[in-house]
Amino acid sequence: MPSMEVNFCGVSIKNPVVAASAEPTLNAHNMKKCIDTGAGGIIAKTMTDSPAMRELTTRSKWRFLNERHEVCQGKVPRAFSLYGRSGLALEPPEEFLPEIKETIGYAAEHKAVVIGSIASTEMQGWVELGKQIEDAGVSLIELNFGCPHPKLMPGVRTGMNVGQDFDYACEITQAVAEAVSVPIMIKVTPQVTDLIEFAGRLKKVGAAAVTLTNRFIGFVPDIETGKPLIYGQAGVGGPWIKPLTLRWINEVRRAYKDEIFIAGTNGAYDWRDIVQFIMSGAHIVEMCSAVMVFGYEWLGKQVRGLEKFMNEKGYETIDQMRGIASDAAMAYAYMPREKARVNPDLCNYCRRCLKACFYQAMQDGEDETWVQEDNCIGCGGCYSVCPVPGAIDIVIHQ
Template sequence: MANLKINFAGIQAPNPFWLASGPPTNSGYQIMKAFDQGWGGAVWKTLGVPVVNVSSRYGAINHRGNRVVGFNNIELITDRRLCDNLREMEEVKKYFPDHAVIASLMVQTKKEWQQIVQDVQNAGADGIELNFGCPHGMCERGMGSAVGQEPEVLELITSWVMEVAKIPVIVKLTPNISDITEPAQAARRAGANAISLINTIQSLVGVDIDKFVTYPIVENHSSNGGYCGPAVKPIALNMVKNCAQHPLVQIPISGIGGIENWRDAVEFLLLGASSVQVCTAVMHYGFGIIRDMTAGLEQYMDSHGFETIDQFVGKALPNVKHWEDLNLKYSIKASINEEKCIGCQLCYIACEDGAHQAIDLNDDKNNRIPKINEENCVGCNLCSLICPVEDCITMVRKDDGNEHLTWRQRTEANDVPTTFDDALAGGNSHTVPTPLEALKR
């Protein structure tokens, strides 16, 4: 039976599902409610000198009937007094001593940092998260992502914190940077116990095309915000992987970015995160999604024979390679299951217009099932991805699995195209119609 308990850099929690710092962790009331429903931890809405917020604060991307596949905010850190937050934090810890309460912090001076760290420790926090990620509003004041984008500053401030910290310290990173591993290494150098990522991505979520102003609208104006929600997950996964694989990072990672179900969480864990944080999905569906998350994770672990979370953290990392180390001899071709095909012909037009003209329509117009032209099929996957029927188009392996040849090996053997018109060009292996044939169809 799966045991979901974790020890994340010394922070104990009944499960790896934590609320990320944000509106759902604005108050002790919300966090108590979340713990009561099964959340394993909560990162308190960032504390510091309280702010004044605007309205409105959020914008969203909807996609074909799905609300909030991407989400954007211009809300700042807490607008509540520190004393109120600390009192509530103490109360939460009294009722939930075994749950993880992490205080997210953002202040400016060394004095402020060291004071607030001691304040939250005294209130009973189990850990501290340094908010070096917020990409809107606070960064203009030299905080948030302004720190995360300067590894030296990040290292300095983290070291101030480490001087007084008696509980584990997590550094939260901003994705608004070219190489995420640089601030991650800086955090490690400063002695941080863990990192968490990603914070939101600096963004404009959309434009009101009649009022000529971006969202969210504050009177007649707007400002850039931070992007999050399901749409950012792939970016977050890649950054988590980069940090997890880097030899000079090697501290626990709390994964954040678009997680809304157990499957998302498992993906982050497999790429090296050992806890995950959720915000947007709770803002969308409420704390109740935890029921699906814990049940799904348990089921997944049982079906794979994993007894603890540790047993599969980072399990996918060895399989994420550099492109030049992938096997060029691996060959797959699309195959359409004619029994399942419903004749939408989306695979045909996708391949015809968007790929390699490797799918043909049937000569018989009454037969809407397309045919794969294996000679032209490069095994790109596009058709199988856009096919609306489950398991209708599959990619079938064609090589015998005995040959293995990578770009790196070909380069070493001087067997790669090196000039513009090189005969070794990969595209020579499939037919490309002449331009004029486009007008004959």
């Protein structure tokens, strides 16, 4: 049996599948449900001293959207969006901390890790919340610099309003890192131009890990009514967004190798995605949207799927997979030259490939297609549209 144990910021986690800070971790009841599934850990819903961010949660609304960005009813496709408005933990810290303490006791019995999450609107508030949640007994603390909703609430300086202000974010990180002794991880917004330098700065001022990344803000009109879905702009994410998240994980991994721990979130649907997050460089993967569609047990299914995959592929540890795809990524200049080749025995002459070639390379023969080699640049357009497996190969040319 492979070992799925992960060393994350010096904390041992039994597997890399973690319930993200969100409604599935809204209170002790929900957090225990996540733990029951066998997940490696949970990140409590973000605790805040901002009454506005708590009140917002009482107005939460979300819709699962299909590929046309229409509201799903019943069937939720693989590439769904979770389009929603919500806030942070409902209770003020003094009421939420007992929920966390209760969960920590339960988690210990199940060898799961409890991570706290905090968000304030003031520098001193971040420090206070950090200390309070550490005293409650969490193993790590995530600073939520990524929540998209404060952007939609003028005057509330938290979440992505902090994540977009690198200097202020670093000041908060340093202050919290100096005030607590558990490792801190910084959950960032993807709505910035550069996360590589930012990750390095965060590390320098005391962050043990970065969480890449929280969700985007979107806007979806309902064409029947002419009104926006759920009354206006909302947070948006879902499995389709995964490549954008993996791009940042890839970049941070390449820039810092093992110097900074990476938690991946925003786009993991199932264990296959979890493998992709790990191969890009993530140590742990935080899941929310798919759990909100399929329920808590979805987490356990992914733990088992990951273990089966590792078994089949012969990976003995998570570390053997971590970052391997990122480390193999190459610059354009090093990519090998390739050409398409049609296999006449398999080609059924549907001619679909002719429509996808823009280099005058795919040629129309009498009863087969063929490749004008000199023109073919090996782009692969024909390969992707060909309906017959093996009828087109893309082969290295030099």
